[in-house]
Amino acid sequence: MTQGRLRLHHRIAIPLALLALLATSIAALVAVSAISGTLQARVETQALNTSAVVGQSDFALNAAILKSAKAITGANIITYTSNGQILATTVEPQDGNQRLTAAVTAPDVTRAAMSSSATTPVVRIMDCGKPCLVVHRRLTMRPDTLVAVVADTSELTAATRRLAATVLLGAGLSLAVMIVLGQVITRRVTAPIDAALVRSEKLALAGLMAARVAHDIRNPLSSIKMQTQLVGARLRGDAETQAQVGAVLRDIQQVETVVKDLIELARPGELRPRAMALNDVVRDVLIQLTPQLTYRKIVVEADLADALPMVSIDPDRFRQVLINILGNAADAMTTGGTLRITTRPDASGSTVILEVCDDGVGIDPSIRDRVFDPFVSTKRDGVGLGLVNAKAVIESHGGTIALFAAEPKGTCARITMPLGQAPSHG
Numbered sequence: 505m506t507q508g509r510l511r512l513h514h515r516i517a518i519p520l521a522l523l524a525l526l527a528t529s530i531a532a533l534v535a536v537s538a539i540s541g542t543l544q545a546r547v548e549t550q551a552l553n554t555s556a557v558v559g560q561s562d563f564a565l566n567a568a569i570l571k572s573a574k575a576i577t578g579a580n581i582i583t584y585t586s587n588g589q590i591l592a593t594t595v596e597p598q599d600g601n602q603r604l605t606a607a608v609t610a611p612d613v614t615r616a617a618m619s620s621s622a623t624t625p626v627v628r629i630m631d632c633g634k635p636c637l638v639v640h641r642r643l644t645m646r647p648d649t650l651v652a653v654v655a656d657t658s659e660l661t662a663a664t665r666r667l668a669a670t671v672l673l674g675a676g677l678s679l680a681v682m683i684v685l686g687q688v689i690t691r692r693v694t695a696p697i698d699a700a701l702v703r704s705e706k707l708a709l710a711g712l713m714a715a716r717v718a719h720d721i722r723n724p725l726s727s728i729k730m731q732t733q734l735v736g737a738r739l740r741g742d743a744e745t746q747a748q749v750g751a752v753l754r755d756i757q758q759v760e761t762v763v764k765d766l767i768e769l770a771r772p773g774e775l776r777p778r779a780m781a782l783n784d785v786v787r788d789v790l791i792q793l794t795p796q797l798t799y800r801k802i803v804v805e806a807d808l809a810d811a812l813p814m815v816s817i818d819p820d821r822f823r824q825v826l827i828n829i830l831g832n833a834a835d836a837m838t839t840g841g842t843l844r845i846t847t848r849p850d851a852s853g854s855t856v857i858l859e860v861c862d863d864g865v866g867i868d869p870s871i872r873d874r875v876f877d878p879f880v881s882t883k884r885d886g887v888g889l890g891l892v893n894a895k896a897v898i899e900s901h902g903g904t905i906a907l908f909a910a911e912p913k914g915t916c917a918r919i920t921m922p923l924g925q926a927p928s929h930g
Contacts, residue, residue, distance in 0.1 A: 543660055544660065547660065548627060548655075550577055550579070550655070551577075551627075551638075551639040552625060552627070552639055552653075554579060554581070554639075554653045555639045555641040555651055555653045558583075558651055559642070560644055560874075562645065564581075564583040564592065564643055564649070565591055565592050567594075570592055570593070570594050571594055577653075577655075579654055580594045580601070580604065580654040581593070581653050582594075582608055582609065582651070582654065583643075583649065583651045584614075584649070585648055585649050585650075586650065588611070588614065590609070601632075603633040607630055607631065608630070608638055608652045609652070613628075613630075613638075613640070617641075618650070620640075625640060626639070626641075627639050629657075635656075635660075636654050636655060636656055638652055639652065639655075720824055720893075723827045723828065723831055724827075726796070727795070729753065729756045730795060730796045732752050732756065733749075733753070736749035736750075775818045776818050776820075777818050778819070780816070780817050782815050782817075782847055783812055783847055785817070785823060785826065786826065786845060786847065786858070787806075787808075789823055789826045790830075792827075793831075793834075796834070800834055800837070800840060801840030802834055802837055802840055802842070803840075803842050803843070804842075804843050804845065805843070805844045808845070808846070809848045809849065812847055812849065812856060813856060815856055815921045815922070815923060816901075817921065821897045822897065822901070825919075826860075828890040829894060830843070830860060831890070832890060833860055833862035833864065833915070834862075836862050836864025836866070837863065838865075842863050843861070844861040845860050845861075846858070846861075854922065855903075855920045855922050856920070856921050856923065857918060857919070857921075858919040859917065859918050859919075860916065860917045861914060861915070861916040862910070863912075863914040864913075864914050865914075866913055867909065867915050875907055876892060876895045876905075877892070891905075891907075898919055901921060902921075903920050903922060904919070904920045905918070905920075
């Protein structure tokens with residue numbers, strides 16, 4: 505009886521186990537293929553975006569900017585002419601990457617890339633000494649020059665193979681082990697996939713947050729540096745104080761170096777809005793920046809409207825926007841000048857307007873239409889993220905920001921903020 509029941513159990517359990525095994529194997533293989541395709545598409549999209557950014561200007565010829573882009577994306581970047589002359593590259597000779605450079609700049613590869621239009625990048629999977637995805641794009645300003653973004657896909661390939669091997673191992677297990685240890689096998693098959701996705705998301709989030717934090721640190725760090733220098737200048741005859749000031753400045757310089765390496769496009773975090781008097785925020789920022797502005801021979805003229813309606817803002821994030829904008833205005837007045845700040849309600853009474861105007865060098869016409877694009881900057885040491893972050897924060901409050909030429913010279917930034925409750929965005 506028991507033997508008969510056992511046989512019946514086997515007759516029922518074995519077909520079910522086979523179906524479960526087949527379904528699990530198919531599902532796992534599909535998942536591996538889909539995830540592999542998604543990760544491959546992500547790598548390709550990132551490489552295309554990188555080539556588009558550096559290919560629109562002389563960024564592709566600036567080795568420092570290319571190194572910063574490599575630190576953010578992990579991809580090597582090579583800028584070279586159609587005859588094979590390397591103009592700028594992130595490939596280090598000591599890395600043993602000569603084969604990579606030779607493969608990417610090979611004559612047949614170059615000819616194929618040059619045959620495409622200036623607006624159409626060429627994407628190919630290549631052997632660069634290891635599997636890699638390469639995007640070739642002709643520079644907009646120099647049609648005879650190419651920028652190649654080289655993304656290493658060896659880890660992606662190896663991960664896909666490991667996942668496939670795990671699935672095949674699960675399919676080869678005996679039916680008895682499948683029945684007894686089904687959950688263990690399922691976890692074994694899916695755990696690498698889940699871990700890969702979680703790690704990918706964490707790395708992406710870490711990169712975005714690191715860039716935002718790094719950028720927001722720069723302004724208060726500059727203030728600390730300036731005030732430390734002022735203390736040193738006032739106590740020039742005190743040798744002990746001078747030694748301490750020098751040590752602080754060296755530490756600040758080290759932090760500045762780390763900050764430069766961390767910077768990247770970032771999105772604003774969750775807002776914590778509350779009803780605020782806009783004039784109070786403006787005054788608070790001006791108090792913080794007064795030592796810097798005075799040192800740089802910049803006179804502030806503030807015309808803040810009385811009885812201005814309250815606005816709902818995140819004060820910390822809005823302060824950072826003002827610091828960025830005032831910092832840009834100050835940087836435009838290299839030999840000093842006048843900084844005019846005004847607030848007023850608009851004619852309809854539905855919004856409040858804040859304007860910051862300088863009498864500096866003005867906006868470079870070549871970037872006037874792209875000032876809010878990432879990595880667009882006229883500063884020698886700028887990375888083009890200040891206005892990007894400012895626009896993101898202002899728009900997340902439901903407001904707008906625009907730049908326009910001031911008369912007779914300089915630039916004005918106009919921020920328009922709605923009255924009432926500002927929306928909260930992540």
